[in-house]
Amino acid sequence: MAEMKFEEALKKLEKIVAELENGDLALDEALEKYEEGIRLSKVCAKKLDAARKKVEILLKADDGSFELKPYDEKSDEDDKPQEIKKKR
């Protein structure tokens, strides 16, 4: 359950809200959905705060295999517009 992705949890939560507002549910079913909704909102809030930014670069080896390496943003700051204008 803890592995559910943020957008999955949020979508499920909003779906439950719609079902409850629709008003066709029996009381005990409604209570169940309500509890599930509360639980999902907590999961969403928790994931929002987990500031886990991950930036990686995909590297291709000669044998065709792939590898993910962390991308260092600072190391390439020297890029200048000269990449953009070529001499004619």
Next chain:
Amino acid sequence: MNEAEKHIYTVSELTKFVRVALEDALPSIWVEGEVSNFVLHSSGHMYFSLKDAGAVLKCAMFKRSNLGLKFKPKDGMKVLCYGRLSVYEARGDYQLIAEEIEPRGVGALELAFQQLKEKLLKEGLFDTSHKIPVPELATRIGVVTSPTGAAIRDILNIVRRRFSNIEVIINPVRVQGEGAKDEIASAIRQFNKLNNVDVIIVTRGGGSLEDLWAFNEEVVARAIYDSNLPVISAVGHEIDFTISDFAADLRAPTPSAAAELVIPRKEDLVNRINNSLIRLKNSLSGMVQTLSEKFASLKDSYALRQPLNIVTQYEQEVDDLKKDLGIRVDHVVKMRGENFNFLGGKLGALNPLAILNRGYSVTVKLPGGAILKNAASLSKGDTVETRLGNGKFRSIVEDVQ
């Protein structure tokens, strides 16, 4: 003059003479004209004529010269050719050996762009019906771009500002020059094969038409079209439109704009969660409220509809009557012993309960339960309850007479 003195040329000699004379006189020239009889030979060589109102010039553009051409020359097209004059001796044709060819009036690249756009449009590569919806909220973003360019920096800025809890995978490519188009196309295919992202952003910073050219190549357009993952194209500045933009599922005017499309603002997400919470609580309390109101009204109406009260009352009356009669019977028996049986029988017959057993019934009108004596107090559609010697039933009035 006799035969020994005049120079007699062979055909070959003369033709060679003409060739050399032409090649020396006009070694490199620019010629303007309209293309006609254009043929692209299977050898890769191009043969065509340039004409104007007064004359026609045969031309040849060999494979090594025309290989790098971005546009396709067509009959009727006005062009500028650069090359040298020569003579194809075997046929005695003089011709222009073209080394360069350019369309007149519009740049070669612009023309190539128009031609490819039209071709792919006709094929349906830009059809809206083929496009995949881009996720509102992606947690894994793939970026096909230069790892050192401004585009990826802009995108990472947006990530930092808006919602850090996101995974960005960069597939590094050359974004211009030789081989760039193949790297870009491969990168898109690789993301599809690995399927490790929710959306692909194909992007590079601004530049001239030449600089952006890789993103106008057919192989890139096809890779985008074939992608099962949604592709956002953000190439160059706001005013630049490339073929990838048309093929992509979404175009963004800049790399930042592309990131903003798929990375939501944290506050917006917080609001969505809170909003849902409020609606959850409201709908549940609303539901409980409705149900308790329903229950209350049901309780009241049920009591009103209870005929049991009336019958219980009636039964009590009958019991009282029975008691009364019982006393009187005893009294009469004491008084007139010999008439006991007869009287008893008669009295017995008069017992209201016995009357019911003889087939008579009591009918009450519902709701209210008033005992009916007069049919005039009924109308069609009224509900009535009838008590028999054994049991009771309910009916709806059909006709009153």
